[in-house]
Amino acid sequence: MTEATKSLRAGTGTMRPGPASLPAVSLKLWQAAKFVGGIALTILCLMALTFFIGRVMPADPALHIVGQDADQETYRMVYERLGLDQPIIVQFWRYLVQLASGDFGVALLTGRPVIDDIARVFPATIELATFSIIFGAGIGIPLGVVAAVNKGKWIDHLVRLISLTGHSIPIFWLGMMGLVVFYGWLGWLGGPGEVDVFYNDMVESRTGMLLIDSLIAGEMDVFWNAVSHIILPASVLGYSSMAYISRMTRSFMLAQLNQEYLITARVKGLSESNVIWRHVFRNIRVQLVTIVALTYGSLLEGAVLVEKVFAWPGFGQYLTNNLLFGDMNAIMLCVTLVGIIFIGLNILSDALYRVFDPRTRT
């Protein structure tokens, strides 16, 4: 657990006092070094764990490469070329040495540098995750507030029903049904994939995010086509995060609605909406930031099922395929990236804490 995570859990700021004898400047340096060292150690542990788990999994990349009918000699050669005949610890050491020279390795499944692969698949996931979180938070938070304020009334039950459905319906089924209705029957939306296939390669890849690239290039055909393709997967994915966000918002709100400061506010004669939004909601912003950030983080990990149903060329499918295939070069970098995202989001929400909650400022 990083410093950031610990402090997040504790709900306070990050910096703890270092050795008392140090002067103020080196104290700051000491804290910074501890902070960076903590992150580095976390990532190293994450990598070691991933490597060992990945290697004991029953996946055989060599067999996948040569095919099941290959003779033993060819198989053996590939097996040794991949270094699989070495003890795991040696393999891990070799990987670290290779990494130290700035080489992330080549993905066996695609034959390209892993870093290029990730640069290709990750933007697609960022697009999808961002749309989903906008949908999920944009609808989920107001729904949660409304439900809390109307606790026990029909509207509360309705919101509960909506979010329970979002939680409990398998997401691939929802995705499939969405495709059947809006793509198959009605033809309102684009089908699987990021864009209709013949629009592929029409815009130059600058950010890797098709929506942005097509806007930059001024190719509005491509842009609208891509929009029609992203609406369904983003709604399906956003729906399930909306369910979670609205439930959490409701319970945060309820905890605040029992507080005595509300009586003061109402006695002062503030309008009810003023009380709810300016007083109560303000106080739950900090908690909401954490929830939304973590949800966004898990969306960035990639949603394998949604990506599969919608043939979305994203990070989740890439990571899963490589896991099944046992390609450590790709798995290691992907998992490390996910680790860094979570650490980054934790730091970010720490920072936002301090913006929103004056008590945490030191």
Next chain:
Amino acid sequence: METRSRTIVSALAGSLALSLLCGAPSASLAKTPADQIVLGFSMLNILTMDPGAMNGAEMEYIANMYDYLIETDPTDKSKILPGLATSWTVSDDRQTLTFKLRDGIKFQSGNPLTAEDVVWSFRRILQLNLGQATFWKSFGFTADNVTQLVTAPDPLTVEIKLPAPTDPQLMLYNLTMGGAVAVDRKLVAQHEKDGDRGAAWLKTNSAGSGAFKLQNWQPNNTLVLERNADYWRGAPKMRRVIYRHLPESQAQRLAIERGDIDIAMTMNATDIGALKDNKNVQIESTVMGTVYYLGASMKDPKFADKRVRLALRHLVDYDGINNTLMPYYGIKHLRPIQKKAMGSLPDPDYKLDVPKAKQLLAEAGYPNGFKTTLRVLSDAPFPSVAAAMQSTMAQAGIDAQILMGNGEQVYGAMRKREFELIIGLGGGGSDPHPHSNLRSQIFNPDNSDEAKMSAFQGWRAAFHSPELNKDIETALLERDPEKQKSMYEDIQRKVEDVVPALQPFSQVVITNVVAKDVQGYRFHPGYTTRFRDVAKAR
């Protein structure tokens, strides 16, 4: 469930209406363009574009980007047609094959294609020990002898000397598939790194003389082939052939219904069946040379007993499985040699017969059956076939626990001889020569664990019959076609009595759904489907 789904549909409809109101024009759902073919496909096994290093799934791209010396007819795969070679001859001693190349062929780069390129490409496979080396090694070629055996006496002649006696026809068939294509060695030389003969570059680029060139390949997303306007057979009619990764069968079905793809290649039977009455598509099935089989490991003392294997033979409901579970995947076939090949025989009369199986098991000392495991791939149709076999085996007391996994897990265990029962797919037959099936399923030159003959499914299952080995070798060398045919028939009759470790129950069928306006598309039973003559009637 219904009210729930209605809630969701209305919720989704709400969000959708919102976004549409916000100004997004309704999506322009264009159909596939008239000059491009779009295929829906699961690309998970596409690893490389290097003809020498591919493991099989990539063959269709290779066949479109590169040219073989000779080809087989997609409607009759035993018929050999000219490719780069206009003629080919076999020497009287059946040891030398000579190919005369067409004059004036150029690679896509503009470099002239000569016999030197062909020879360089063939040698490269062995010298780098790439995946496709397995087939060359099976004839006795090695990295050392290939320079003497595969030569170019002049710029338009390729000569292949066979290292060991064999049926030259078998070699010819094998030259129509796999990695036996001409690679542009001058172009590759420009991209060579550390003496790798372009191994790194060829993985993601094409250097061929074929009708199409690789335009763009994004793994597990799209693969785009672009027309080679200067193709020596004449420019293809389609400007582009686009493969789209659609791993979900239902997504493929929706896409072909909507007209967003022209050919759906990896749909499951349920979805194919649902399109039976669709006027805009046709369902095309092609019988392949491989088989689905039930295999038993004879390393296991239970299955080493012939009576137990015979009992297994009577514990499969061949008709039931083939009629209800295998449509679009396979057709009933119970012998090792594929249908229509030389010496192929009608199916024997094997039937589900529980009392007989029970009696055989009792004789073998298992009156109450036994516990075992049944390994199987997790893709359709394997799980349902496994369940069917599990239930019929249970009737005779055999309690088979089903172990599902992916290809590496299931076949990896088999290659290491660490399995009991397996439902597999394979058994040779990629070429139409009967030897291909027998070599894979029955032949086993050395049964010791140390021999590691894992390319032979006979070895994997520890089935070893020196007599059948000898028969198979003799039949291969027989010069008189009539005699050779009857030898293959005899071998199959003998197989019936010996009860080998693998029992085929179905011959593989590949079923594609093709839009009505696609013309000239013919799926090739050797996986070398070519798009050079495909057109669209619009």
